[in-house]
Structure formats: structure tokens, C-alpha cells
Amino acid sequence: MRDVLLALTAFLASAVEMVEALTIVLAVGLTRGWRTSLTGTVAALAALAVTVAVAGPSLAKYVPLGALQVFVGALLLIFGLQWLRKAILRASGRKAKHDEDAIFQEELAVLGTSTATATGTASLDWTGFVVAFKGVFLEGLEVAFIVLTFGTNQGRFGPSVAGAVAAFVVVASIGAAVHRPLSRVPENAIKFAVGLALTTFGTFWGGEGVGIDWSLGDATLAVLLVFYALAAALLVRRFKVVQPRPAGVVAEGGVR
């Protein structure tokens, strides 16, 4: 069960970050040329792969498992809570939902007004390269971190890498086919799920690291996941923005 949850979390986290990266890559491609955009993307993916390949084995080799579990657990917990907090604020109407179309138009406007537009030419445009590289690298860094921490904590990278690679293949394929931002992806729902999963793993591994012997073993993961999901649902209700009633509408039983 743990492997399935790990792979699924890595898949969802990667998918949502890659959808955001795809928006930037498409904007760069359309305004500065596809060669520039794809070169920046490939360079960023290579940098991320090197980060995972170098940091992963080093962490597992030199850091004792207990300390690693506390460190990884604490960071996953903080990451998970950050995702969850934003998802709750969006679901309760206190934060604007992520709008890939708006971000795409904004990127197009910024890149389009920069000098030395190289659309359709064979030359490499430095501005476009940097924007594509930064976009993919920064969005991917969180994914790389999740893959890295999941892998080092489990002692094997299979499930988390498989999840991330599957997400890359799915998002890149759809992006290549439709050539526009994937604005119909339910990003908030996915971020909610990822936040819950990261918080669950963070609690579980962090707890193991500080010496808690979970009495239900791996089944604790399911219990924690359900507990956090219920708590998050209650928090959404608690912080939900109440829309003002339109004029003329009177509450049931109210004065007419």
C-alpha cells in the first residue's frame, strides 16, 4: 500500500507542477521560438536529474536513517502543510484559484514585449532560454525534492521515480498535442490530495524518526490520511467566505 501511495503522490505532485511548467514553456515557445523553449526545458530537466542523482545516494550513504527520517519528515510535513493551507484557502474562497490561462496570457505579454524576439528562427534566444529554464527548474525542484525524500527514506527510488516519469509523459504528451495551457486540470483538487499525502508521510516518517512506534504499522498511513482529510474539510467549512445575499432575497422564516 505504501508503494502505491508513494507512486500516486509523486505522480500527482509532478503532474500539477508540470502543468504549471508547461504554461511557461508554451509561452516561451510561442513568443521566442520552440528551439529556445525546448533547449531551456531539456537543460532544466538535466539539472534536476543531476540534483536527484547526486543528492539521493549521498544522503542515503552519509546520513543515519533516524536523522534522515526526522529531517525528511519535518520537511515533508512543512511542504505538505503549505500545499494544504493554500488548497484550503482556495477551496474556502479566500485565495484566488490558480488560472493557467491568465498566467499564460501574462507570460505572453511579458515575453512578447522583450527585445530580440526569435520566433520561428533557428537562433537561441537568451531571455527565452532563461525563462524556460527557470520555470521548469523551479517548478521541478519541489518534485525532485519529493522524489528524493521518498526514495532515500524508502531505500529505493522505484515508486516515486515511476510516478514522476509517468506524470512527465502524460503532461508532455497532452501539452505537445494541444499546444495550449492545460487550464481544465483540477489543480486545486490535486493540490489538496498532494498536501494531504505529503502531510501524512511527513507525520509518519517524522514520527518514526523521533522514536514513535506506530501501533498500526503501515496502516497508520491510511488512518492519518483520513484524519487529515476530515480535518481539512472542517477547516474549509470553518473559513469559507460567506457570499452576501443578493438584495431582495430573504432568509427562510425572515421578515418579508
Added chain:
Amino acid sequence: MRHVAQFGRFWYDFVVGDSVALAVGGVTALAVGTVLVWAGAGALAEVLLPLTVVAVLAISLRPASK
């Protein structure tokens, strides 16, 4: 020096983000768990850790809800 500051700021933003309460609270929750385990109250830690995590999340939401 400027690059060091930028590097530090990047990692601060990456880990802490826009809610210091979450970062501090997350670490505090694990610290509470550690103390309870050391005190021989591992079973209590098993219950208190998730409860503390939820409390931290709720506290972090309060400023944004005003």
C-alpha cells in the same frame, strides 16, 4: 555577498514559504513528539502528533482569513 543573500533567500522562500507559522509549527510538533517519546509516553505521542499538526494548520489559516 549579494549572491549568498539571494541563495539564502531562495531556500528560505522554498522551505518556509509565506507562512512562518507552518515551518515553526511543523518542527514544534515533531519536537513535542520527541519529548513525549523520551518521557516514555510514546502512545500519547502517537495521538498528539497528528493533533498538533492540525492545530498548526488551523493557526496558520487565521491571519489569511482576516
